[in-house]
Amino acid sequence: MSIARNQGTLTRSIAAHAALLTWTVIALFPVFVIVINSVKSRRVIFADPLALPTAETFDLVGYQTVLAQGDFLLYFTNSMIVTMASLFFVLLFGAMAAFALSEYRFRGNLLMGLYLALGIMIPIRLGTVAILQMMVATGLVNTRTALVLVYTAQGLPLAIFILSEFMRNVSSDLKNAGRIDGLSEYTIFFRLVLPLVRPAMATVAVFTLIPIWNDLWFPLILAPGESVKTITLGSQVFIGQFVTNWNAVLAALSLAIVPVLVLYLIFSRHLIRGITAGAVK
Template sequence: MSQNKASRFLGAGLTQVILAGYTILALFPIALIIINSFKSRGAIFDNPLALPTSETFSLIGFQKVLRESHFTLYFGNSLTVTITSLVLILLFGAMAAWALSEYKFKGSRILALFFAFGIMVPIRLGTVSILKLMVSLSLVNTLTALVLVYVAQGLPLAIMILSEFMQQIPKELKEAARCDGVGEFKIFFQVILPLIRPAVATVAVFTMVPIWNDLWFPLILAPGEATQTVTLGVQQFIGQYVTNWNAVLASLTLAVLPVLVMYVFFSRQLIRGITAGAVK
């Protein structure tokens, strides 16, 4: 018994050390960006790992970002695209997952395989075709083009995750609601969705980060001044010969805040969703 306890203790300790190391490795670049965004240009290059002091503290990067660029416009564009895409992905993904997991019809397996195929094939492989389609629809340099692409990109993963959680809901619960005369829409919105909130939060976090950080499709589909996103707007401070590192780090600091805020609000649901998915 003592040997088993010792081995379990060592295993748990090793796991904690590995997780702590991974956490430090993941958070170190973010902390480095935030720390240096509040320092002068000379202090950034002199000692990038040092914390800001009374001599090195500077807000010139934030001043340049807010004064010399349309950062609020870029931030608003990113926020609009991300929120709209998330709402559509979660709504359509949950409805499709409900249909695939609850109703058995001819071709349901083929349809599920089709959505799974969407996870395996990167959407960027179809960039040329997507660009031609957006040109024919006159959607180039519009936020609508980005929303359509991101919804198509996020739906397969959302459907697969949500359908797995929906299959774990007891059938007796749904049958009892039907016996009470509850319609299918009410069952879906009032019974099913509240029970899969951890899965919804997991999908939301995993979907938001790639959309918010994406540079590829904004650069191709919406490079105009009025439709640029935060990730694309940061590029104007990066030049071939001279790079304004104060502005770059300040804009990156402002850009990372929504992701951190969302994780703080949904962290508990996210952990529940991940652990539940691991057990299943």
């Protein structure tokens, strides 16, 4: 009986990993197309976009244009600061709220959880006008702070929803043992609970980072100034009303993809564990 159960668990685990690998390949195909076209001449991009670059078609004019015309380093730095700061606050506040909802029972616990998760169903872009008015009133227009605040609010609902489910599975005996030893609630949270939910944290981090890094809407509305432009908004300088420098656009997008891929490679092990956790129970 136990052998059959183990075989079933192994089969589900293999199926989950195979499905994840398949969707990863599908998701990375557009990235592959962008990268190979970023090092080809403009004529070949339109003639055969799926062809690999050769000695005759290889051309770095797009990267040369990006580094010469656009302040790419500044745009990249702005995106890194905004994304990392937003990610830090989303994970910190999301994990703290999830811990409180999963650990402490009080009247209105369920309603509070539903209220905090409401942002998953209501797009934050519906409040763009109100958000812009708020930022103007507080003097935060054309600042990275405005973007960090918006992205933190945008990412918290999903973070709380995912992390609260994982934290409910953390052993109560472990936390009670910490309380018996005199540990504070903050120590229990940071030293006992967070290390056990690292796969969930990595999952939330990856799914939160991608929309922030690729977002064009809020940088265009809240921070269009040259000194605070993000890399996605900065890439639009090569897109004109009548003429688009596709070599430069593809080169800028290829460079912008690098941080997301690096983060995915760093957190891939924890990400897979977080996604497949329910499949191997």
